[in-house]
Amino acid sequence: MSRQANESGILSARGVSKSFGGVAALHDVSFDVLPGEIHALVGENGAGKSTLVKIIAGALSPDAGEVLFKGDPFKPSDPGAAAEAGIGIVFQELPLIPDLTVAENVFFDRQPLTRVRTVARRRLRAECVEAFERFSLTGIDPEAQVRDLSVASRQLVAILKALAADPSLLVLDEATAALGPSEVTWLLEQVRAAAEAGVAVIYISHRLAEIADICQRLTVLRNGESVGSWRNGELESEELVRAILGRRLGQLYPGIPPTVKPKVMLETKGLRAGRRLRNLDLQVKEGEILGIAGLEGQGQLELILSLYGMLTSHGSIFVDGVEHRINSPRDALRAGIGLALVPEDRKTEGLLPTLTIRENLALPVLHRVSHLGYISSQKEAELVGPTIHRLNIGRQDPSQLAGDLSGGNQQKVVVGKFLISGARVLLLYDLTRGVDVGAKAEMFLTLNELAAEGYSMLFYSSDVTELVNVAHRIVVMFDGLVCADLLNDGSLDEEMIVAHMLNAADRTGVVGSLVR
Amino acid sequence: MKLAVPRRHRSIALAYLLLLVLVVVGRIVASGFLGVDHIDELIDEGALIGFVALGQGFVILAGGVDLSIPWVVTSAGILVTTFTGTNSSNMLWDVPLIIGLAAVVGLINGIGVVFLGVTPIIMTLGMSTVVEGALLLYTNGSAGGNVPHPAVFLATHKIGQVPVMGLAWLVLIVVVTFTLSCTPFGRRLYAVGLNRRVALFSGVDVKLVTCSVYVISSCAAAFAGIALAGYVGQSYLGMGDPYLFTSIAAVAIGGASILGGTGNYIGTVAGALTLSVLNALLPTLGFQPAVLDIVYGMVILVAVAAASLGGRARTD
Structure with a gap:
């Protein structure tokens, strides 16, 4: 014994x-x-x-x-x-x-x-x-x-x-x-x-x-x-x-492709919202994945929510050079901003699990698939089919219930919804939280492809390693402001970003509220 | 042969099975049950329940409940007899007016729920009391007048062998089913009922959808009130009272989740017919009306319990 x-x-x-x-x-x-x-x-x-x-x-x-x-x-x-x-x-x-x-x-x-x-x-x-x-x-x-x-x-x-x-x-x-x-x-x-x-x-x-x-x-x-x-x-x-x-995918991070174009797709000037977002200037270029880093509660969530019209904000938001007032998700969708959000309690809020993949995908664009007041199932299939195929969702059967999909596939449906809606700027809030390695690898590949097609992405993740391996540029947020704007040209690593996050905290002397 | 009922329609199939069982039981134990005259009666009473349950179904689908239905039914019934009386030509104006008044009641319900954040139970209960008080003021406590002919025609006449009310119901069944399953409004309504936040994130105007179900509910209740006045040939205070429970019970038996987001009108139709058959069957078996109430109560509780147990099984 x-x-x-x-x-x-x-x-x-x-x-x-x-x-x-x-x-x-x-x-x-x-x-x-x-x-x-x-x-x-x-x-x-x-x-x-x-x-x-x-x-x-x-x-x-x-x-x-x-x-x-x-x-x-x-x-x-x-x-x-x-x-x-x-x-x-x-x-x-x-x-x-x-x-x-x-x-x-x-x-x-x-x-x-x-x-x-x-x-x-x-x-x-x-x-x-x-x-x-x-x-x-x-x-x-x-x-x-x-x-x-x-x-x-x-x-x-x-x-x-x-x-x-x-x-x-x-x-x-x-x-x-x-x-x-x-x-x-x-x-x-x-x-x-x-x-x-x-x-x-x-x-x-x-x-x-x-x-x-x-x-x-x-x-x-x-x-x-x-x-x-x-x-x-x-x-x-x-x-x-x-x-x-197994032999399915060789690597987790596919590498960062050179897809950034000079055109500015999303710009905020003096964006303020709630108590935590104080005065934020930000630019995201066409084809760029902009990573957002920061300690918890430095205004990241407020930034995403105000861009998506879920939070009343002040200041200006420009999409593709045009100023938009965004007071509701409807306004955001109309302006070409889509949101894929994984809320804090881990249950996805982008999805209705008891509806089919098709019904979920078509929800933001019902006005586009309807004709004389009814939903044309043919138009719906034409719009939804290519997205299911291209994101490689589940068994690619649009009548499958969304709730029967794996976590990674559910996230793809959420992203797919906003591709269909015609959004050119995607807000990705902790997209990979709780998603396993295989689904993550696929998700990153998808993000790369989207960047290559000129989609701009705001990518918030609590995982710094992920930011370093996925984003073209990383802004570190502290106390509602951008405290560092770092080009991810290969010289960045996790420690440097964490150092920026903590430095800002040290400088302003609010260390007491943080875990050291 | 494998029974090919999609998962989401299984509870609706169950509602029809229940109806079938009741009909068979009725045929065996009660002579004269489901005779030709009897069938008309079952359809007419089923239709009245079906009208109120239509509106209640929309509200429940959106995740709320409408408790103001009984007094809207009563008000519509009393208004149609006192305003219009036997002068049928007035009805052309009066019916839209009554339904318009009901729409205002529904709109206030909707505004209270959506913009003031009052929970649906309290909001609609409060509105119900307001309507009741207004009606008592208007009638001085006693209803009277005569039922106009078009309402009587709707409620009691037949075209060939088919009751007019049954035909009207059929038209509504087609329209509502189409609205729920084939229009953007229907799809958005399901989304709102399943998860308001997801619906909001998907660009659905949640406030508009929520408001509109209360308007639909009140309008349907007013229509039911007019038909009811024609059916019973008079109007009286409290004539709408039985329709609160029946409207909710019909929706629950019809396989909809009482918490919103699932079910459809085809199921509610089975629920309404089931209640109408129960209504007819229990007295012939020698039960008192009080027993009917007990059965109603049990039916709702069993349906709700079944729905929540089913829901739990799904998430496990």
């Missing part, structure tokens, strides 16, 4: 299989994590990572195989039992209780009690403040209600909750998906510190740069099977992408 524990580490899965209705989500998967090791689990959406996590958490039980925890067969009956055994899990979907305070959430199942078994509020608060200090997390009030926090802050609280329970195994399932760069840096520091203290970590992320940065070993899953385990650095990044995707 103890011999096995020494060999196989703190947690090992042995030949674990799990099927749902005859479809194998996991097939004969084995892997193990050593104490003090950060072990990354990578793979596309649907590769089986989350199923594996759920089995470890006790939310699912395997059909075959077993999980050993500290050398003993481990079958937690529910997530509570797993937590008691010393497994801390940060799930992809945030399982915090919105109506409770931060402190109550962090100590949810182990709140300090008074002698009459009521919650000892003062002690709870003190313990929470202590936990914040111990993990050097600042900028969040322990007394704040979770529902009032931003998604990123909520994610930080969920991570803190897992860390504060002093687990012997920490599982982070896409914990960075909602985080900005400085918060990711914080998380990676904490994870490293925990590992040095002997905690075993299973780290799941779509961001390969993070994985290269932090893990000692990685295991790749594909279609529910384990492709293999490697030490970090053993695989070149292309080899890793190939291991994740």
Whole structure:
């Protein structure tokens, strides 16, 4: 028994299989994590990572195989039992209780009690403040209600909750998906510190740069099977992408094509909106992908929303040299601006899942496919067909329900909607959040093709690596202004952009509100 | 043979199955059920429910609910007897006037919901009370007058073997079904009901669409009120009362989600006919009218529960 524990580490899965209705989500998967090791689990959406996590958490039980925890067969009956055994899990979907305070959430199942078994509020608060200090997390009030926090802050609280329970195994399932760069840096520091203290970590992320940065070993899953385990650095990044995707696509980033033309397609002058967008001057040229970087909440969302008429704005907006007043999405569409947006709660807002692909695509252009007041299905098919074909959406069957598509394909429908609408400027807000590597690679190829056809794009992403590899030019936003405008001519890298983002914060002395 | 009903129409097929079962049960247990005269009655009463459920269906499709229907029905019924009386030629002016008044009520509902942000239940309930009060003031508490001939013709006459009201309903069924499934307005309405934000992002004028369903609902209720006055041969305060529950029940039985975004009028037609058959069948089985209320209530609850359970199964 103890011999096995020494060999196989703190947690090992042995030949674990799990099927749902005859479809194998996991097939004969084995892997193990050593104490003090950060072990990354990578793979596309649907590769089986989350199923594996759920089995470890006790939310699912395997059909075959077993999980050993500290050398003993481990079958937690529910997530509570797993937590008691010393497994801390940060799930992809945030399982915090919105109506409770931060402190109550962090100590949810182990709140300090008074002698009459009521919650000892003062002690709870003190313990929470202590936990914040111990993990050097600042900028969040322990007394704040979770529902009032931003998604990123909520994610930080969920991570803190897992860390504060002093687990012997920490599982982070896409914990960075909602985080900005400085918060990711914080998380990676904490994870490293925990590992040095002997905690075993299973780290799941779509961001390969993070994985290269932090893990000692990685295991790749594909279609529910384990492709293999490697030490970090053993695989070149292309080899890793190939291991994740199979032979489908060779690389994640297709390279930045020279498609920028001199004509200015979108220009803002003195754009102001809400409290966060103060005075923004911006130019996007024809065929240009302009990346928008910045710490969370520096006016990026306000910029996108005001360009799309969802937020009342002041200042001037020019599209193709003509000034437009944009007070509603209808105005924006008329001016030739389309928006593909992935909102913060990860459910796509560009799509009606119970309608077909065709109905979704035609929604912004119904006036163009109708004749004498009714919708001509022939015109509709003529308009929609080429887009489905060209974006290579799903099985390319327009009568397929949009909700049955994979996340990446759903995003393509959202983009396709605005291509059909005749928009020449596309606003892409966190388009790739939570989308797997394969779908990302396809999405970037599509963006390149669109740029080559002269579409202009405003590309906001919380993933700096993505910006560096996709955008022609990157503007860094801080406090509602552009604080740096960087041409991505090959000399830029992630660190330089993050440095700009943080420098601006340092200069203006608002560091207190940020995670350091 | 494989049953080829598309997923989104399955609940509507279910509504027709329910209707069929009720009809068969009625034929077995009650003699004279579905005789020639009886069928006319079932169609006429089904049509009245169908008219109110038409408007309610539009509102529910957009994600709201219209509780002002009963008093709009009553008002229209009373106005048509008191304004117009037996002087049929007045009807040419009075009917558009009554429906126009109803449209104003609907417009106020719509404005309240869209621009003032009042929830549909409160807004339409408040409007219902306002209409009720105005009507009491106007009638001094007692309705009277005679039903004009065209309304009687619509509600009780036949062309050959076919009741006129049934024909009118058929025309409406065709128009509404076409509007919902083949026009930009219909498509936008579904989009608004499914997810207002997606609709807004897609350039749909959500406010206009939402407003218009309340106008449609009030107009349909007013039309139903006029037909009802013709059908019962008089008008009285509270004549529209049964139509609140039936309008919602018909839509729910017809397979529409009570939360909006799904269902169509073909399903609601089955719902209206089902209610009309239940109406006729339960008394012949010796049940009291009170039992009918219990059955109505249960039907709505079961339909809503089924819809939410179905919805949950879909997202899992």
